[in-house]
Amino acid sequence: MTEFEWPWQYSFPPFFTLQPNADVRKTQLDAWCSLVLGWARKNNVGQIDVTGATSMVVFRNDSISRALPADGIRVVLDELAKRGNLEWTDKTKRRGYIFWRSVREWGQQIYQWAQDTSRMNTVCTLFEINQGDETAGQEFHGLDGDILIKALRALEVAGKAELMDFGDNQGVKFL
Amino acid sequence: MDRWYWCDSSLTFGEIVATTAKSIRLYDGDKKTTFEDGHLTLTNQRLLWRHESQSSSLGLHLGLVALVEEEPGGFTSSPKLILHLAMPSPSQPAGPVTSSHNSHIKLCFKHGGCSSFHQVLQKALTDQEWEKLTVQASPKNHQTKRPAGKTIHTGILGIERAIQAKQEKTNQNISRAFEDLKNLMDLAKDMVAISKSISSKIKERSGEVSADDTTQFRSYLLSLGIDDPVTRETHGSAMNYHHNLAREIANALETPVKEAGGVMLLSEVYCRINRARGLQLLSPEDVINACQVMKQSNQSIHLHTFESGVQVVQSVGLDxxxxxxxxxxxxxxxxxxxxxxxxxxxxxxxxxxxxxxxxxxxxxxxxxxxxxxxxxxxxxxxxxxxxxxx
The missing domain is CATH 1.10.10.10 (Winged helix-like DNA-binding domain superfamily/Winged helix DNA-binding domain)
Incomplete structure (x- = not known):
């Protein structure tokens, strides 16, 4: 796995201060969103906890001794939520799922994989999909369990899959 | 001890008892005497000591007392007053002791009351009432008479007197000085009252300012040395005044503002214009008002307020x-x-x-x-x- 390549903004001190100028702030937030998503993708981060976010390496750069303050983190996460890349787990907005691909995109990828590996009309466990050896090369390998279910539910709504509950284990049948 | 003299216990003309004390023993210098357990009376002229069983008293003229000291008591001794005495006048009647080489006596207060007696004694000494009585003295009280016209310049008494006289003079000077100040303050009070009534009348426009008030006000101002007060009458309306002021400021500061890069803080404007005017200073409010009308009157500089509220004066041509x-x-x-x-x-x-x-x-x-x-x-x-x- 190659080292995550930090964007240039990451070592630009003003990046860690929310800019009051509206135009500048928009650009800044764009950069933040792509940084957070890129970092989450690289490190396979599925959930972000707001209280713990201040200590996350993505929100702080100790080499220039700058860190995005808590309200700044909130603004970035809200922006991500607005763009559909983040979904709060509850109304208190303390935790959120982070989607560096949208749920629909994940569903399509998984469906594509199922088609390619001719698993149509067969049942796979969720474990097989995000942890199994057969998906090792896929992007959704190691995907957060909750996000996986969300993706599969999206497929179910589209009539391409059917979720099954085996008590302690869950499975999916691709149609 | 030789300053005491025999006398009867009755008071002389004009003599008033100030305080008394019981159980007093007299000391000659630091030595005890047999005069003990006596009744001490302080009048405005004398100290009288009398043993209860005797009818005649020992008298001591207060004019002889140069200095009084208090000696605090201890376990075995009672509190005492030490009286330093001047030489007695030759005309003094005879006393129990004809001569003593001690120039001080002590009063021993066996039953206390030393401090309070000291205070009253000190007051009697400061008041010096015997001096007044000597002036209008009747031949009867020749006993208390002191050689007239003779002031003592030497000894402790002389020094004491000199210091006292000096203090009195200072006190007089101070009170006179404050009297002057009081006059001034009274005058100022009047002025403030009049100016208040005038301004309130102008504000309300209810009653005309009477000619009487105006002349009074003017005379007060004149007495303060302001012979041409700046009023609305001399400068027209406030707007006109500010416009003129704006022109003056613009003329004076156009070059400095340019030199400073086209922008100058209002505080600096205020300082500079007042420095240029010398004595006829402007109030900050007038400067602000004048700067605000600069734009309307097309001056070469005008007021600019930043978003943060900071106010500056800048050249019109500032790029x-x-x-x-x-x-x-x-x-x-x-x-x-x-x-x-x-x-x-x-x-x-x-x-x-x-x-x-x-x-x-x-x-x-x-x-x-x-x-x-x-x-x-x-x-x-x-x-x-x-x-x-x-």
């Missing part, structure tokens, strides 16, 4: 774009470290407040971005835009 360009250039020189308002102030020779305003202005134009950290507020060139475009 905002050039200012911005200069700021951005300065910012670029500090691209790696960021620039604080202080840095810009040094770089461009501006007041700190103005440098801060320039940076904020650059920020609002998306030319600068801020970095708030524990090291304070710094500004960087807006790389978000410039680098993204590359």
């Amino acid at each position: 905002q774009e050039k200012v911005m360009k200069d700021t951005v250039e300065a910012l670029q020189r500090y691209e790696t470290t960021g620039m604080s308002a202080g840095d810009l102030a040094r770089e461009c020779g501006l007041p700190l407040l103005l440098a801060q305003e320039r940076l904020l202005q650059a920020e609002s134009c998306a030319e600068a971005v801020r970095d708030e950290s524990s090291q304070g507020l710094r500004f960087y060139p807006n790389l978000f835009f410039t680098r993204a475009a590359q």
Whole structure:
């Protein structure tokens, strides 16, 4: 796995201060969103906890001794939520799922994989999909369990899959 | 001890008892005498000591007392008063002791009351009532008479007297000085009252200012040395006054403002115009009002208020774009470290407040971005835009 390549903004001190100028702030937030998503993708981060976010390496750069303050983190996460890349787990907005691909995109990828590996009309466990050896090369390998279910539910709504509950284990049948 | 003399216990003319004390023993110098357990009476002229069983008293004229000291009591001794005495007059009647080489006596207060007696005695000594009585003395009380016209210049008494006289004079001087001040304050009070009534009348426009009031007011002002008070009558309406003032300020400060880079803080304007005017100073309010009307009266400089509320006077021809360009250039020189308002102030020779305003202005134009950290507020060139475009 190659080292995550930090964007240039990451070592630009003003990046860690929310800019009051509206135009500048928009650009800044764009950069933040792509940084957070890129970092989450690289490190396979599925959930972000707001209280713990201040200590996350993505929100702080100790080499220039700058860190995005808590309200700044909130603004970035809200922006991500607005763009559909983040979904709060509850109304208190303390935790959120982070989607560096949208749920629909994940569903399509998984469906594509199922088609390619001719698993149509067969049942796979969720474990097989995000942890199994057969998906090792896929992007959704190691995907957060909750996000996986969300993706599969999206497929179910589209009539391409059917979720099954085996008590302690869950499975999916691709149609 | 030789200052005591025999006398009867009755008071002489004009003599008033100030206080008494019981169980007093007399000392000659530091030595005890047989005069003990006596009744001591202090009058405004004498000290009288009488043993209860005797009818005649020992008298001591207060004029002889030069200094009184208090000697606190201990376990075995009672509190005492030490009286330092001057030489007796030769005409003094005979006493129990004809001569003594001690020039002080002690009064031993066996049953206390020493301090309070001391206070009353001190007061009697300061009042010096026997002096007044000597002037109008009747032949009857020749006993208390002192050689007239003779002031003592030597000895402890002389020094005491001199100091006392000096103190009295100082006291008089001080009270006279305060009297003057009081007069002035009374006058000022009147003036304030009149000016208040005049201003309230002007405000309400209910009653005309009477000619009487005006002349009185004027006379007060004249007495203070203001012979031509600046009033609405002499300068027309306030608006007119401010317009004239605006012209004056603009004329005086046009060049300095240009030299300062086209912008000058209002505080500096205030200082400079007052320095130029010398004695006829302007109030800050007048300066602000005058600056506010500069735009209307088309002066070469006018007032500009930044978003933060900082007010400056700037040249009409000030090229905002050039200012911005200069700021951005300065910012670029500090691209790696960021620039604080202080840095810009040094770089461009501006007041700190103005440098801060320039940076904020650059920020609002998306030319600068801020970095708030524990090291304070710094500004960087807006790389978000410039680098993204590359």
